[in-house]
Amino acid sequence: MSEINIINGHCDANGFLQNSEFLFGKGDYHKALQNAKAALQIEDRNINACIIAGRSATKLKRFEESYNFYRDGLTIDPKNKIITEELIDLQKILLDHFDKMSLEAEEQDYNAVHLCSQEVYPGDQELFLLEKEILEKKYKVDSCLHSTIVDPIKKKEAAKSLMNAHTNMLAGNTDAAIRQCTIALDADPLNIAARQLRAQLDQEKGNIEKSVQDVMAIPKTNRSVDIWKFGGILLHQLGLPIHAEFWYRKATSLSQMKDIEAAMLFQKVRVERIYGPLTIDYPIKVDFTKYGRSIFATKSMNKGEIAFEDKPVILGKLLQFKDISACDHCAASLLTPTEYFGDKYAEFNPALRSLIQEKWPKDDSVKCSSCQREVYCNAQCQKEAWEQYHQLICPNKNVHARALYDLHDNAGYGSNKDGIKEEIWVPQYSPILLARMWAMIVMEAKRLMRQSGLTQPAVEHWAMAKMPLRKFIVFGKTSVASKMPEVFNMMRSIFSDCGDGVKYEITEEEFNARYYQATCNLQSYSSSLSTPVHVFLKNLNEVEGVATMLLLQHIKEEPKVATFAGMFPLHASLNHACDNNVEIIDGLVDGRPGVYVRVFRDVKAGEEIFTTYIDTTMPRKIRRAWLFKSFNFWCQCRRCQFEGDGPNICTNCGKYAQEDRKFPHCGKCQKAWYCTVLCQKEAWVKGHKVICQLQHSKVNPKAIKTDLQDR
Numbered sequence: 001m002s003e004i005n006i007i008n009g010h011c012d013a014n015g016f017l018q019n020s021e022f023l024f025g026k027g028d029y030h031k032a033l034q035n036a037k038a039a040l041q042i043e044d045r046n047i048n049a050c051i052i053a054g055r056s057a058t059k060l061k062r063f064e065e066s067y068n069f070y071r072d073g074l075t076i077d078p079k080n081k082i083i084t085e086e087l088i089d090l091q092k093i094l095l096d097h098f099d100k101m102s103l104e105a106e107e108q109d110y111n112a113v114h115l116c117s118q119e120v121y122p123g124d125q126e127l128f129l130l131e132k133e134i135l136e137k138k139y140k141v142d143s144c145l146h147s148t149i150v151d152p153i154k155k156k157e158a159a160k161s162l163m164n165a166h167t168n169m170l171a172g173n174t175d176a177a178i179r180q181c182t183i184a185l186d187a188d189p190l191n192i193a194a195r196q197l198r199a200q201l202d203q204e205k206g207n208i209e210k211s212v213q214d215v216m217a218i219p220k221t222n223r224s225v226d227i228w229k230f231g232g233i234l235l236h237q238l239g240l241p242i243h244a245e246f247w248y249r250k251a252t253s254l255s256q257m258k259d260i261e262a263a264m265l266f267q268k269v270r271v272e273r274i275y276g277p278l279t280i281d282y283p284i285k286v287d288f289t290k291y292g293r294s295i296f297a298t299k300s301m302n303k304g305e306i307a308f309e310d311k312p313v314i315l316g317k318l319l320q321f322k323d324i325s326a327c328d329h330c331a332a333s334l335l336t337p338t339e340y341f342g343d344k345y346a347e348f349n350p351a352l353r354s355l356i357q358e359k360w361p362k363d364d365s366v367k368c369s370s371c372q373r374e375v376y377c378n379a380q381c382q383k384e385a386w387e388q389y390h391q392l393i394c395p396n397k398n399v400h401a402r403a404l405y406d407l408h409d410n411a412g413y414g415s416n417k418d419g420i421k422e423e424i425w426v427p428q429y430s431p432i433l434l435a436r437m438w439a440m441i442v443m444e445a446k447r448l449m450r451q452s453g454l455t456q457p458a459v460e461h462w463a464m465a466k467m468p469l470r471k472f473i474v475f476g477k478t479s480v481a482s483k484m485p486e487v488f489n490m491m492r493s494i495f496s497d498c499g500d501g502v503k504y505e506i507t508e509e510e511f512n513a514r515y516y517q518a519t520c521n522l523q524s525y526s527s528s529l530s531t532p533v534h535v536f537l538k539n540l541n542e543v544e545g546v547a548t549m550l551l552l553q554h555i556k557e558e559p560k561v562a563t564f565a566g567m568f569p570l571h572a573s574l575n576h577a578c579d580n581n582v583e584i585i586d587g588l589v590d591g592r593p594g595v596y597v598r599v600f601r602d603v604k605a606g607e608e609i610f611t612t613y614i615d616t617t618m619p620r621k622i623r624r625a626w627l628f629k630s631f632n633f634w635c636q637c638r639r640c641q642f643e644g645d646g647p648n649i650c651t652n653c654g655k656y657a658q659e660d661r662k663f664p665h666c667g668k669c670q671k672a673w674y675c676t677v678l679c680q681k682e683a684w685v686k687g688h689k690v691i692c693q694l695q696h697s698k699v700n701p702k703a704i705k706t707d708l709q710d711r
């Protein structure tokens with residue numbers, strides 16, 4: 001019997017577990033892991049399955065997965081000896097592995113500005129014209145000056161006045177300096193230096209309107225990088241972001257991307273206009289720093305407060321939860337009484353069962369009427385899914401999509417190029433999520449195409465259709481298409497014919513980009529706070545009597561909910577810190593499952609808010625290597641700066657201990673080592689005292705992980 005057959009057959013958790021142990025003994029770690037996962041799907045609190053899954057994943061060098069299985073085991077039995085010992089071993093393996101990795105991947109200076117494009121947004125041309133009208137009518141800005149021949153004597157006069165202007169400026173006589181500039185410009189309107197100086201002086205005095213009139217009068221060919229950049233600042237101050245972007249873009253390209261300040265200013269304007277409307281109701285704002293989009297508190301917030309809420313633009317189940325009922329479009333739990341009460345349900349007396357049926361929320365769920373392979377909580381979700389993406393990847397409409405749904409059903413296992421069954425999709429989330437990204441783009445492009453009466457989407461239709469995904473950063477180096485050729489080809493086939501003569505070519509670059517876009521931004525979440533059990537309990541509250549009392553005794557277990565991965569536009573702007581001040585929890589946003597960003601440590605106005613992408617209880621070296629491997633950055637957070645990696649190096653000055661010697665550690669946290677008391681004192685003042693006794697977030701960071709690099 002092949003492994004896939006076993007999984008599709010009728011085996012109980014114990015059967016899978018035995019299978020897994022047997023296969024592990026034979027050295028077939030892939031199948032051992034697959035069986036252990038199947039056991040966990042049936043009994044998610046099976047500690048032996050967590051252990052064997054952890055062991056198999058370690059053997060396969062899928063360390064993150066392994067760590068997660070062990071950690072799940074510890075949530076079941078926090079004192080389990082086997083897990084504790086194997087986790088210590090795993091940490092040693094991880095340290096070795098990461099040591100090697102750090103040698104290969106040197107830490108580099110990081111600036112996210114290089115990852116963010118300055119492409120014109122669709123629709124910006126019209127906005128540009130509107131702003132131009134405002135500039136002309138409201139700010140009386142005319143087009144730039146044209147070259148005229150200026151009498152050399154006048155030129156000389158102008159130069160002299162400009163000198164006077166400089167002298168006045170240095171003496172702090174701004175008004176006199178402006179007057180001298182004006183005299184210079186009356187004599188020689190093409191004296192760029194005088195115009196630039198007057199513009200700067202006017203800006204300092206708050207006369208932005210006058211300043212912008214001067215800057216814009218400078219002929220384009222005479223505008224230096226600094227003038228373009230200065231113009232950008234003025235236009236931003238006037239509230240004209242499209243023009244400001246235009247000027248910063250010119251500064252960036254004229255400097256051949258060397259003027260990082262201009263590129264940063266461009267991104268600052270862009271995030272302000274794109275994210276401003278999203279943050280209006282929250283005490284936060286999105287800004288751009290060297291780590292890219294970053295979220296800052298605009299008001300002080302206390303521990304426990306909700307900083308903001310967010311809903312996903314795209315979502316898909318984690319494969320591990322594929323058999324737990326939930327709406328495929330909005331992630332709402334579809335738990336039935338039979339699923340919740342299990343075998344007990346059949347044994348309840350008829351009165352109890354009818355009370356349950358009466359008070360359990362009404363089941364409005366529907367399947368996709370075409371393929372029957374997706375389920376939705378109601379007709380509205382079914383309609384939205386169909387219109388937004390499903391009709392393109394519905395296995396009944398698109399033959400190539402059958403393999404995609406089979407891959408999902410077989411938890412990532414499929415046929416490789418030699419026809420052998422193996423894990424061809426490694427990430428934890430369903431490959432359907434990736435397909436939905438392209439399906440959403442194509443559906444929207446086709447809608448815009450029809451609206452314009454065309455037979456093919458125009459360039460701007462594609463650009464508009466890709467807009468919602470432009471909010472998510474893309475960063476990844478290796479080619480995943482070559483590591484997952486079967487899935488790459490599957491996606492290419494699915495979108496080779498999108499109906500109505502439209503096709504979407506998924507190139508290797510496109511595949512890699514969307515894959516990394518998902519990996520860098522996905523967050524797991526679920527409807528854990530809003531299941532049918534919650535509604536049932538609320539409904540039951542209204543009923544008094546013996547039956548209710550009886551029933552309440554059976555409502556002890558937490559309902560099993562499916563975990564999903566989602567791309568949340570605002571939440572995805574949160575950067576990571578190992579001393580995070582917010583954490584992500586499940587919530588209901590506009591009646592559908594979403595995320596709440598909850599303050600974990602008091603935050604002051606102006607402070608950046610950080611979440612964590614990883615389990616912050618891990619040692620520094622592992623945390624940093626893990627972040628590098630999964631998210632491509634070496635963490636420089638406050639905690640990483642003031643914790644050390646071991647007793648051989650002084651955490652403060654970087655001095656190496658002599659062979660066979662170890663530096664003593666901080667007596668409190670034991671996570672920093674110092675060569676002298678002086679170094680310890682210095683580090684304490686510089687910042688160690690802030691992070692020394694930090695309490696770590698107990699909420700599972702739930703970042704979606706992939707172990708592709710290990711393939």
Ligand SMILES: C[S@@+](CC[C@H](N)C(=O)[O-])C[C@H]1O[C@@H](n2cnc3c(N)ncnc32)[C@H](O)[C@@H]1O
Binds near residue numbers: 634
């Ligand atoms: C979910 S995004 C966070 C928002 C991101 N700054 C942006 O512009 O979209 C994750 C990416 O942000 C960057 N990032 C997050 N935290 C970071 C940190 N502490 N140091 C450096 N880069 C970080 C990395 O590029 C990472 O892949």
